[in-house]
Amino acid sequence: MVRVRLDVAYDGTDFSGWAVQPDRRTVAGVLGFELERILGAGVPTGLTVAGRTDAGVHATGQVCHVDLPDEAWAARESTLLRRLAGLLPGDIRVTRAVAVPAAFDARFSALFRRYAYRVTDAPYGAEPLRRRDTLAWARPLDVTRLNAAAQGLLGEHDFAAFCKRKEHATTKRAISIIEWQRQDDGVIVATVQADAFCQAMVRSLVGAMLSVGDGRREPDWPGSLLTRTARADDVPVVGPHGLTLVAVGYPDDESALAERADATRRLRV
Structure with missing residues (x-):
């Protein structure tokens, strides 16, 4: 085989x-x-x-x-x-x-999964040719506030507040990249990279940060939710169409593949 x-x-x-x-x-x-x-x-x-x-x-x-x-x-x-x-x-x-x-x-x-989430705060909404992969946000967004909110989510935490919990599964994850950039066309893109994600985690993280970006929440609010041990009902889950899995990373060394797989199985199963 x-x-x-x-x-x-x-x-x-x-x-x-x-x-x-x-x-x-x-x-x-x-x-x-x-x-x-x-x-x-x-x-x-x-x-x-x-x-x-x-x-x-x-x-x-x-x-x-x-x-x-x-x-x-x-x-x-x-x-x-x-x-x-x-x-x-x-x-x-x-x-x-x-x-x-x-x-x-x-x-x-896999060492990491990297997602991108596209949002536009243009008053007319998403461009017609990008409507399938870009969320239209009704309020103006401040990228500085978005990145301030992101800082509190970096690192290894229990993300139970942002996940749909599965029985006998951990909600601990390690986020290595979480940042926002406004592109030349005005679209704002969130890049989120972690060792793994639980169900609806990225969309929940984005929803929490957007509440900060439009001024309804303070920048420390998303990070403060990491003390919770159950799903946070006050965290909005944004639509799936703005989210794209853009990369999965693996060890370069062939001998490390089995070692990584064994370690991940012990952690996840």
Whole structure:
């Protein structure tokens, strides 16, 4: 068997998230179906993703892996991308397919996930061609206040106030980057990078910071919520369409892949 890494991009608007669901159009469902059309029913196994994006969330840098028999990979390696491009719908693309060490695990070997959230405070709203990936905010936003709010969220904390808790799962996460920049076109982009995220965490963090950016809350408010041990009802959860998974990072050293996966499993499971 050979393990194959797939880099995937998609417009999440018309998907009910990543994970396969009965009678729902999902990224994993569509991708898995077309992989089996090309490789044969039951041939690709173990489809595993770096991060299960929610319904409506996009990706330009999603990563997953599948396991294939050696002969299936040898027969399709040179044509797999083109064949997928011909079969997949226009809102999902596989941008790279490459054999990786058996120790590579798209989920557990990851060092970080990086998301971008796009917001416009233009009085006319989002540009028509960007309406699917940009949130329109009705109040003017101050980037200085947004970044002041972000500072209180950096580092390793229990983010229970910003997460939908799952039974037997930790809500401790380590945020290494959280910053806001206003682009030349006036759109404000939040970059949030952490070792991992729990469900709705980025959208909750963004919602809390936007309440500071428009002057309704003080900059220390988001950080003060880190003392809570349960979901904070006063934290707004912004829409999924502004959110895009842009990158997943892995160890450069092949020998570190299994070590990282083992450490992450102990922490997350």
